[in-house]
Amino acid sequence: MIAHLRGRLLLKTPGRVIVEAGGVGYEVTISIPTFTALPAEGAEVALHIYTQVREDLLALFGFLALDEKRLFERLITVSGVGPKLAVTILSGLSPERTVAAIRGQDHATLTRIPGVGKKLAERLVVELKDKLEDMAAAPAPAPAGPAAEDVLSALVNLGYQRPAAQKAIETAIAKKPAAGESFDELFRMALQVIR
Structure with a gap:
């Protein structure tokens, strides 16, 4: 091998x-x-x-990261998750956020990943929540304002990758913290960053 x-x-x-x-x-x-x-x-x-x-x-x-490989190997032990879907899951959420979502039984976060429906999210939680103790779960990032989730959803729907969209939103809010209060302003700023 x-x-x-x-x-x-x-x-x-x-x-x-x-x-x-x-x-x-x-x-x-x-x-x-x-x-x-x-x-x-x-x-x-x-x-x-x-x-x-x-x-x-x-x-x-x-x-590149051994932790990402270890999480991948755990994901493919779940019934219905093959290697390609496991890569999609790791592309949709960072390993830390994936572990946090599974251990925190956060089905809503998991179902945002393409290819992961409600039943599969439940199966991931049931089959893995007790098998990830050795993997550090980062605390879920605090919402950066009421508009951040809506802007993230809009960017993902436009075809941008979730990690890139999250980074663009974080960068925009770091430049101007008040932008997190307004969907329009945050959306414009995030688009400028992501391009």
């Missing part, structure tokens, strides 16, 4: 990289947080790897 891969980053796109190691290019599926933390193409990169082997498939899933 391939558990770790170090080599030159030949190609990176959201969701996929190709890493050359020993003259072989390995295609690896990645999450959005891993993608945003990757160095530039041509640089050396080291990824923690989960290898999926089926009779018709050999697929690699890569993570």
